[in-house]
Amino acid sequence: MEYVTGVKQKDTLELSQLFEEGVAGNRVKVNGAIHTIRDMGTVAFIILRKREGLVQCVFEEGVSKFDLKDLKEADTVEVTGIFAASEKAPGGVEIRIEEIQILSEPAKPLPLPVAKWKLDTSLEARLNYRPISLRNIRERAKFKIQEGIVRGFRDFLYEQGFTEIHTPKIGAKSAEGGANVFKLDYFHKPAILQQSPQFYKQMMVGVFDRVFETAPVFRAEKHNTKRHLNEYTSLDFEMGYIDGFEDIMAMEAGLLQYTMKILQKDYARELKILGIELPKAEEIPAVRFDEVKKMVSEKYGRKIKNPFDLEPEEELLIGQYAKEEWDADFVFVTHYPSKKRPFYAMDDPEDTTYTLSFDLLFQGMEITTGGQRIHDYNKLMEKMETRGMTEEGMEQYLSAFKHGMPPHGGLGIGLERLAMKLIGEDNVREATLFPRDLSRLEP
Amino acid sequence: MEYVTGVKQKDTLELSQLFEEGVAGNRVKVNGAIHTIRDMGTVAFIILRKREGLVQCVFEEGVSKFDLKDLKEADTVEVTGIFAASEKAPGGVEIRIEEIQILSEPAKPLPLPVAKWKLDTSLEARLNYRPISLRNIRERAKFKIQEGIVRGFRDFLYEQGFTEIHTPKIGAKSAEGGANVFKLDYFHKPAILQQSPQFYKQMMVGVFDRVFETAPVFRAEKHNTKRHLNEYTSLDFEMGYIDGFEDIMAMEAGLLQYTMKILQKDYARELKILGIELPKAEEIPAVRFDEVKKMVSEKYGRKIKNPFDLEPEEELLIGQYAKEEWDADFVFVTHYPSKKRPFYAMDDPEDTTYTLSFDLLFQGMEITTGGQRIHDYNKLMEKMETRGMTEEGMEQYLSAFKHGMPPHGGLGIGLERLAMKLIGEDNVREATLFPRDLSRLEP
Numbered sequence: 001m002e003y004v005t006g007v008k009q010k011d012t013l014e015l016s017q018l019f020e021e022g023v024a025g026n027r028v029k030v031n032g033a034i035h036t037i038r039d040m041g042t043v044a045f046i047i048l049r050k051r052e053g054l055v056q057c058v059f060e061e062g063v064s065k066f067d068l069k070d071l072k073e074a075d076t077v078e079v080t081g082i083f084a085a086s087e088k089a090p091g092g093v094e095i096r097i098e099e100i101q102i103l104s105e106p107a108k109p110l111p112l113p114v115a116k117w118k119l120d121t122s123l124e125a126r127l128n129y130r131p132i133s134l135r136n137i138r139e140r141a142k143f144k145i146q147e148g149i150v151r152g153f154r155d156f157l158y159e160q161g162f163t164e165i166h167t168p169k170i171g172a173k174s175a176e177g178g179a180n181v182f183k184l185d186y187f188h189k190p191a192i193l194q195q196s197p198q199f200y201k202q203m204m205v206g207v208f209d210r211v212f213e214t215a216p217v218f219r220a221e222k223h224n225t226k227r228h229l230n231e232y233t234s235l236d237f238e239m240g241y242i243d244g245f246e247d248i249m250a251m252e253a254g255l256l257q258y259t260m261k262i263l264q265k266d267y268a269r270e271l272k273i274l275g276i277e278l279p280k281a282e283e284i285p286a287v288r289f290d291e292v293k294k295m296v297s298e299k300y301g302r303k304i305k306n307p308f309d310l311e312p313e314e315e316l317l318i319g320q321y322a323k324e325e326w327d328a329d330f331v332f333v334t335h336y337p338s339k340k341r342p343f344y345a346m347d348d349p350e351d352t353t354y355t356l357s358f359d360l361l362f363q364g365m366e367i368t369t370g371g372q373r374i375h376d377y378n379k380l381m382e383k384m385e386t387r388g389m390t391e392e393g394m395e396q397y398l399s400a401f402k403h404g405m406p407p408h409g410g411l412g413i414g415l416e417r418l419a420m421k422l423i424g425e426d427n428v429r430e431a432t433l434f435p436r437d438l439s440r441l442e443p
Numbered sequence: 444m445e446y447v448t449g450v451k452q453k454d455t456l457e458l459s460q461l462f463e464e465g466v467a468g469n470r471v472k473v474n475g476a477i478h479t480i481r482d483m484g485t486v487a488f489i490i491l492r493k494r495e496g497l498v499q500c501v502f503e504e505g506v507s508k509f510d511l512k513d514l515k516e517a518d519t520v521e522v523t524g525i526f527a528a529s530e531k532a533p534g535g536v537e538i539r540i541e542e543i544q545i546l547s548e549p550a551k552p553l554p555l556p557v558a559k560w561k562l563d564t565s566l567e568a569r570l571n572y573r574p575i576s577l578r579n580i581r582e583r584a585k586f587k588i589q590e591g592i593v594r595g596f597r598d599f600l601y602e603q604g605f606t607e608i609h610t611p612k613i614g615a616k617s618a619e620g621g622a623n624v625f626k627l628d629y630f631h632k633p634a635i636l637q638q639s640p641q642f643y644k645q646m647m648v649g650v651f652d653r654v655f656e657t658a659p660v661f662r663a664e665k666h667n668t669k670r671h672l673n674e675y676t677s678l679d680f681e682m683g684y685i686d687g688f689e690d691i692m693a694m695e696a697g698l699l700q701y702t703m704k705i706l707q708k709d710y711a712r713e714l715k716i717l718g719i720e721l722p723k724a725e726e727i728p729a730v731r732f733d734e735v736k737k738m739v740s741e742k743y744g745r746k747i748k749n750p751f752d753l754e755p756e757e758e759l760l761i762g763q764y765a766k767e768e769w770d771a772d773f774v775f776v777t778h779y780p781s782k783k784r785p786f787y788a789m790d791d792p793e794d795t796t797y798t799l800s801f802d803l804l805f806q807g808m809e810i811t812t813g814g815q816r817i818h819d820y821n822k823l824m825e826k827m828e829t830r831g832m833t834e835e836g837m838e839q840y841l842s843a844f845k846h847g848m849p850p851h852g853g854l855g856i857g858l859e860r861l862a863m864k865l866i867g868e869d870n871v872r873e874a875t876l877f878p879r880d881l882s883r884l885e886p
Binding site: 001002003004005006007008010012014031032033050051052074075076103104105106107108109110111128129130131132134135140143144146147150151154158160161163164165166167168169170171172173182183184185186187189191193200203204206207208209210215216218220222230231233240241243246249250251252253254257282283284285286287326332375376377378393395396397399400401402403404405406407415433434435436438441442443 | 444445446447448449450451453455457474475476493494495517518519546547548549550551552553554571572573574575577578583586587589590593594597601603604606607608609610611612613614615616625626627628629630632634636643646647649650651652653658659661663665673674676683684686689692693694695696697700725726727728729730769775818819820821836838839840842843844845846847848849850858876877878879881884885886
């Protein structure tokens with residue numbers, strides 16, 4: 001028997017240690033993957049890829065005690081050498097190699113030039129070779145930005161007194177209903193994959209007042225567009241004791257401000273790699289659905305085809321309008337028509353054609369749907385009745401309301417869409433580690 | 444158009460504000476759900492439930508400007524009153540009500556006595572009425588502990604340079620194989636729900652060096668036991684550049700130590716409510732599979748039936764042994780037999796009957812499986828061949844190895860099992876918000 005007592009310090013250094021604490025002339029040890037080898041004859045530059053970036057190691061014939069021919073790209077190695085300043089090297093430092101130990105070797109050369117700054121390969125090929133293409137520094141950086149968004153979301157909501165929940169993805173009944181549901185056999189019972197944690201997070205408002213979840217949702221939509229995925233990560237929250245849906249928008253504005261700060265502070269490296277300038281979220285304009293439709297129609301001379309729907313092109317124009325008129329990247333569109341919202345959305349008592357709800361558009365793309373929900377049991381039952389819905393499979397959801405629920409509301413943010421817009425891409429697959437769409441089920 | 448600028452301070456107070464900053468004699472506003480009403484005649488105690496706990500509000504005939512008869516349990520209300528010290532009240536304070544505004548009302552009385560300290564109701568009934576039974580203070584506290592575990596896991600791993608990833612739950616092929624897979628139709632293609640993020644996290648070690656995920660996994664196992672769920676939350680990590688599987692155990696020990704500190708610091712209220720004494724994780728014994736079987740067999744006079752398997756009863760005895768001999772709640776059992784581990788587990792070069800892997804037992808129950816993985820493409824192909832496996836559906840997984848992977852390993856922790864043991868329960872459903880088992884698909 002031996003005791004395990006916790007993480008032990010290794011003698012290999014991470015890049016932040018090397019860059020911040022490295023002393024010229026000192027002997028250091030670093031491990032990593034060989035990103036690229038530039039052989040200049042008697043000297044060769046071996047660039048190692050580590051989680052925090054790249055570091056240049058220098059092979060010198062006669063000094064380095066190994067044969068350069070023994071090394072190849074995608075080997076993983078442990079280098080021992082002398083730390084030195086070097087203006088031309090990434091991070092301004094290099095390691096003059098004395099010894100190198102090969103930890104692992106590839107069986108075949110890389111199918112993609114991952115060491116190039118920009119991977120000039122089709123999206124299709126990059127997705128097919130996902131575990132390889134992501135070794136490119138820029139491709140990888142996109143997913144650190146995605147991580148930063150999720151961290152910002154969680155940390156801000158923890159601070160605001162929210163409880164994190166984990167709700168089941170397999171269920172008997174879906175919250176949003178409709179045909180876009182994946183079905184499966186659950187021990188000889190029909191089951192579905194949840195399209196959203198809607199019912200669960202609402203039920204949990206009666207328990208924890210404020211809850212959030214960051215988890216996958218599943219939508220069997222047959223859209224094959226640049227902005228649709230059949231499985232994505234939904235950032236959901238729901239909060240009780242609100243005075244109105246404005247409280248939900250205020251929380252989202254605070255959340256976005258906080259997230260931009262986290263990104264600026266902890267993800268500066270990736271922002272620089274991707275050349276991202278973060279959007280402003282200090283003041284987010286909020287404008288009514290019917291009004292913004294008119295504004296856009298008037299400014300851009302576009303006829304309103306359907307007063308109760310927003311077409312993708314209209315969303316783009318609203319984004320353009322917000323930028324031009326208010327210098328805003330984000331814009332809340334409020335009071336969506338009731339018939340475009342699910343049964344649980346609260347109608348505006350002043351005009352029940354509309355709801356106390358909103359979408360958040362980011363540069364003309366919807367990234368959030370939210371609003372106040374009906375909390376009164378009788379009103380919920382009435383609304384269901386007018387929509388011809390039955391209680392079947394929703395008994396427990398309804399029981400939460402039957403036995404008292406505070407006024408509440410919430411929202412869902414599509415992580416990949418927000419990440420896509422932040423990194424300046426126009427296909428949501430660029431911001432998805434392993435996308436699932438109509439034709440893609442692998443890798 | 445109006446601007447949304449972020450979260451605004453409300454004039455209602457949260458309990459921490461009230462308890463820490465409340466000044467006797469001041470007028471305060473608090474909202475919450477009526478947990479219980481104790482009517483003493485001319486005086487009544489109205490206990491409000493808020494996310495941080497309970498607060499006592501006092502109704503006094505003549506002083507409070509409303510009729511007590513208008514109030515009932517499960518109303519949500521906003522109370523205005525005078526803050527006062529009170530030795531007998533929870534938290535040592537109370538609010539002498541002047542006015543009360545009803546925010547919402549239940550349609551029916553509560554089906555369970557949620558205000559009782561211990562909900563003396565069968566697990567079955569508590570699960571059936573989940574949105575109601577969780578309003579009980581003790582039931583609810585269990586899921587704050589669960590939250591604390593996940594926070595500890597993530598925060599520790601962020602600090603250790605891990606990247607959080609989100610991998611797809613719908614796929615063409617499962618990592619663990621076998622029959623215990625949920626199947627679904629994915630746009631006329633056969634698909635499965637992932638039993639673990641194993642393949643994905645391994646592939647991502649080649650990209651980020653260290654990754655983790657906290658997400659649902661799905662197992663179509665026909666076990667109907669106290670410790671099996673068909674959907675659960677798996678806390679997974681995978682790390683590269685390890686010297687051996689001992690690095691994985693060291694990381695887990697560090698993780699557990701950190702998590703216990705987070706719980707002690709930020710979840711003291713819930714630990715107290717549940718009467719939890721946290722287990723020790725400073726020194727975790729690690730002992731070989733074959734040796735510990737012998738130790739237990741000798742000490743407890745139990746014959747070894749199968750030298751290559753651990754029965755649940757044996758696990759319990761190992762837990763007992765670890766407590767008695769080493770005063771340890773956790774124990775690593777190392778070097779599991781190769782035939783009990785998946786193909787990707789690395790065999791011990793000194794004796795290939797066993798693997799460089801481990802389980803972590805917590806008070807006699809397995810809560811983690813982990814180990815070093817094969818990183819060499821040719822060795823991986825050989826192992827697959829000896830097991831009669833084909834490459835089909837695993838091409839991309841294998842391509843990561845073909846094109847170079849560092850030595851690596853990782854583990855998966857079953858969140859609900861760890862939470863169950865921490866809160867001193869013996870049924871994993873107690874620590875699951877909405878369990879999915881052979882017979883339960885709702886709520």
